[in-house]
Amino acid sequence: MAGNVGTPGATVAGRVMAILGAFDDQQPRLPLSELARRAGLPLPTAHRLAGELVRHGALARVGGDYAIGRRLWEIGLLAPVPSTLREAASPFLNDIHAATRATVHLAVRDGERVLYLERLAGRASVPVVSTVGSTLPLHATGVGKVLLAHAPADIRRRVLAALTRVTPYTVTQPGRLRAQLAQIRLTGYATTVEEMSLGACSVAVPVRREDQVVAAIGVVVPTLRRDRARLTAALQVAAQGIARHLGA
Amino acid sequence: MAGNVGTPGATVAGRVMAILGAFDDQQPRLPLSELARRAGLPLPTAHRLAGELVRHGALARVGGDYAIGRRLWEIGLLAPVPSTLREAASPFLNDIHAATRATVHLAVRDGERVLYLERLAGRASVPVVSTVGSTLPLHATGVGKVLLAHAPADIRRRVLAALTRVTPYTVTQPGRLRAQLAQIRLTGYATTVEEMSLGACSVAVPVRREDQVVAAIGVVVPTLRRDRARLTAALQVAAQGIARHLGA
């Protein structure tokens, strides 16, 4: 007389919530055994449900551990807590800053604007208009273009329909910007040349978490400096490091 | 020969994700029929599952509609998107600003600091140190105290263990601050008197969503003005309005 039976009265939805609720600020990633313990589920049950949630994108596998997956981030009302992102990014931004002496930015998309979360001022007196906490149009800055390139289609549509001119070099033709965005998605980095303020160029790359672009980092340099390749490489290394530290 | 049978091959976890995934930026709240349609589920099934998710706090009922519930917000890695909050708050902040002519703030907790999301400068020349995007200690400002009072226990513990002095009036005794926080939870508002900068007083109240404190709004006035009761009342009305607009 073997054969097991589901605990009477318990629902699958409840067990799913128990698993999602097992994660918190302190423990963004858990091994299966810990996950099962926290959720109060037998190990095989936790294993099967967690696997199913991974298949649905609600959880992600990180090495041997489980973490909150991108599917939950896609629900528009949820976003990475700023401090998590900032903490993960801080050392990498400092590295870039030390290596390039340029102005370094960490930014996220906030609706149809770029929101600057962090800013390390560079040596050179480049005219930079961004300040921490302020927002700028998505289409005229490096980090903005990166975020726009990976924004949902309807956001992109709305932004492209209202391109304001900031400098004579701002891209205001929807077709041209659309081509640039495609290029950005392809090459993995964005550049601007005096599109936001005269005398300043920028290079920016996305920070991904679970294949989802959650932020962008970029540098602003005087128009004269043109070591784009080196800057881009440094930024991409940093972006990967940040992603790793975000626990994904 | 009646009797229904669950669609073969489908899992409950998948249906749960279909329901959660039905919500997005544009549609933070949905009636049952729309929810069922988007999730691709028969109406009774959607009804039962949604009800279960509400019981588990993953969804919330807003009037007749369903919305993402607080349980998901409690998972430390998820937070309200800043723009949603800002958009919901904007008209109310303007009202308060017009009515009081004081400096008005919208802030959220970012780790162990207050992060200012919005700031409407007041008429009077009050010494206010906050700027949009900057962070300040939680224990020395009105909005900070509100957010601290409703922060998780471990955040509270850590902040209370490191109270730095800013002015001679800053509360730096953990016992005294703890008593103030209890009072704030009880009365629903916080006040400071020259604890962050000499010459400035503040009143602040929490903004709740689903019984969860997600932000705080407050005003800063010269120490002379003492119409606290009126300010508090105006703030509380605004906080409720914001919460309503957040779709909760």
Place this chain on the structure above:
DNA sequence: CCCGATTCTTCCACTCAGTGGAAGAATCGG
């Protein structure tokens, strides 16, 4: 390199949690 401890994964007999058509209740709008 081997072997015991630990953690993860698969298997599967058994059954109760889940299903969804249909019918009834509530709500809306004219």
Place this chain on the structure above:
DNA sequence: CCGATTCTTCCACTGAGTGGAAGAATCGGG
């Protein structure tokens, strides 16, 4: 007031879910 629409409850039926046990992989010390 009454028809249309949306929401909720009911319930006969069964396959999705369960979890102990056993096997596989991984780790760490000697």
